Amino acid sequence: MSRKLRVAVVGAGPAGVYAADILTKNEDVDATVDLIDRDPTPFGLIRYGVAPDHPRIKEIVKALKRVMANPDIRFFGNVAFGDDIKLEDLRQFYDAVVFATGARRDRELDIPGIDLDGSYGAADFVYWYDGHPDVARDWDFQPHAKEVAVLGVGNVGLDVSRILAKTAEELLVTEIPENVYEGLKKNATTDVHVFARRGPAQVKFTPMELRELSHSPNIDVIVHPEGFEFDEGSMEALKAAKSQKLVVDVLTKYLATEPSGAPHRIHIHFCQSPVEVLGEDGKVVGLRTEITELDGTGNVRGTGEFKDWPIQAVYRAIGYYSDVLAGLPFDAAAGVVPNDGGHAIDLDGSPIPGVYVTGWIKRGPVGLIGHTKSDAAQTIGMLVDDIDALEAPEHAEPEAFDRYLDSRGLEYTTWEGWEKLDAHELGLGEAHETERERVKVVPREDMVRIARA
Numbered sequence: 001m002s003r004k005l006r007v008a009v010v011g012a013g014p015a016g017v018y019a020a021d022i023l024t025k026n027e028d029v030d031a032t033v034d035l036i037d038r039d040p041t042p043f044g045l046i047r048y049g050v051a052p053d054h055p056r057i058k059e060i061v062k063a064l065k066r067v068m069a070n071p072d073i074r075f076f077g078n079v080a081f082g083d084d085i086k087l088e089d090l091r092q093f094y095d096a097v098v099f100a101t102g103a104r105r106d107r108e109l110d111i112p113g114i115d116l117d118g119s120y121g122a123a124d125f126v127y128w129y130d131g132h133p134d135v136a137r138d139w140d141f142q143p144h145a146k147e148v149a150v151l152g153v154g155n156v157g158l159d160v161s162r163i164l165a166k167t168a169e170e171l172l173v174t175e176i177p178e179n180v181y182e183g184l185k186k187n188a189t190t191d192v193h194v195f196a197r198r199g200p201a202q203v204k205f206t207p208m209e210l211r212e213l214s215h216s217p218n219i220d221v222i223v224h225p226e227g228f229e230f231d232e233g234s235m236e237a238l239k240a241a242k243s244q245k246l247v248v249d250v251l252t253k254y255l256a257t258e259p260s261g262a263p264h265r266i267h268i269h270f271c272q273s274p275v276e277v278l279g280e281d282g283k284v285v286g287l288r289t290e291i292t293e294l295d296g297t298g299n300v301r302g303t304g305e306f307k308d309w310p311i312q313a314v315y316r317a318i319g320y321y322s323d324v325l326a327g328l329p330f331d332a333a334a335g336v337v338p339n340d341g342g343h344a345i346d347l348d349g350s351p352i353p354g355v356y357v358t359g360w361i362k363r364g365p366v367g368l369i370g371h372t373k374s375d376a377a378q379t380i381g382m383l384v385d386d387i388d389a390l391e392a393p394e395h396a397e398p399e400a401f402d403r404y405l406d407s408r409g410l411e412y413t414t415w416e417g418w419e420k421l422d423a424h425e426l427g428l429g430e431a432h433e434t435e436r437e438r439v440k441v442v443p444r445e446d447m448v449r450i451a452r453a
């Protein structure tokens, strides 16, 4: 090819940034990549998913910033695929399009009462405490909501439980925006009850995150003995995965530890399957669970015995779910764009020319940031193999895309714009009386104004 290959990556989360990095470093290809994101900022769930009290994980951004310093990679933020731009628009400017749009919603939980006041999705709460511009600034903490249920035993459930159980003062050292700090002061939670449908060998926590629960002086972790059982399937699971064994070791230690009298508690309950959120006057007043028992394979069956828990709020953390992308097929059961490991494929199984997927939109909302790298390598490998078959765009010069966005009146942000906003947020942190590393800016119009100044 006498010109550089032009590739659009839609979604500047870790999967998108790794895809851009791997493609531009490929020695057999001379490519430039434009990363397009609906957020005015890059880094996806690293900024708007990873909990604010996990600064070490957020440090991954440092490596991604080095990737973005490559002049062959550009960033266009505040541009939403589907609303601002469509696939046929992108085809005018790029040889190929890689979708790395991740997931941002809660998977639905179809039980009676789930829509009552005081019942929330974890993704909404996470977006709120991480300062995403598209959610309301206030969280609906009710003064009477002291006992709270968290449904789901993955790391997102742990994040939500920890943020609910920590005090606003403990979180003030983090990058939470001012409105979140003020909101958290109204959080009346004293007891968080985490419910697992199955037993200890089936939880999806990771050992480090589980251990970390006890690091706060304000929290006692209480593992309840009912349902703390292992069947043959559980023993096999523990033998098969060392990390699962470590998780069970931590749970066993919590089980044997006497509470210290800390003001807040996180309770973990096993073999309790939520069947109904109980309400009164439209508000959550309880949770009904069916007690389950392990069936020998590591799965559970209902016992027909029910238990009502007096709780005043429910957070469901049963998984994230991706948005449908305009003009592309969607596998609603898996919540992904159908693909064969990299190419997007149509409902009849045929590859969609020049369209690829990577990250959570490709393989569903599971796995850590690190996993998105190997995933991107696989997708980019497929794209590179297809180069000769890609259809050339009408406007292959990079400036054509900028001109197009300008002609549409879209107020996009750039990498230089992000650097300005980044410096601004770091400055707010430094100026803060408690010397915080960063204070996030939340309103979209403020982010865009600072980035485009």
Ligand SMILES: Cc1cc2nc3c(=O)[nH]c(=O)nc-3n(C[C@H](O)[C@H](O)[C@H](O)COP(=O)(O)OP(=O)(O)OC[C@H]3O[C@@H](n4cnc5c(N)ncnc54)[C@H](O)[C@@H]3O)c2cc1C
Pocket: 010, 011, 012, 013, 014, 015, 016, 036, 037, 038, 039, 042, 043, 044, 045, 046, 049, 050, 051, 054, 057, 079, 080, 081, 082, 100, 101, 102, 103, 104, 126, 156, 159, 320, 323, 358, 359, 360, 361, 366, 367, 368, 369, 370, 372
């Ligand atoms: C609450 C939570 C906490 C987590 N904590 C950790 C942790 O501590 N450690 C860890 O390793 N992993 C953690 N993870 C997992 C990690 O966030 C994911 O593995 C990773 O972010 C997936 O990367 P991705 O690029 O596929 O998706 P995302 O990070 O979701 O990035 C997708 C990007 O696409 C953009 N986008 C979406 N739709 C459009 C559109 N229509 N047009 C343009 N752009 C669009 C989004 O704005 C976003 O920037 C956590 C996940 C969650 C949900």
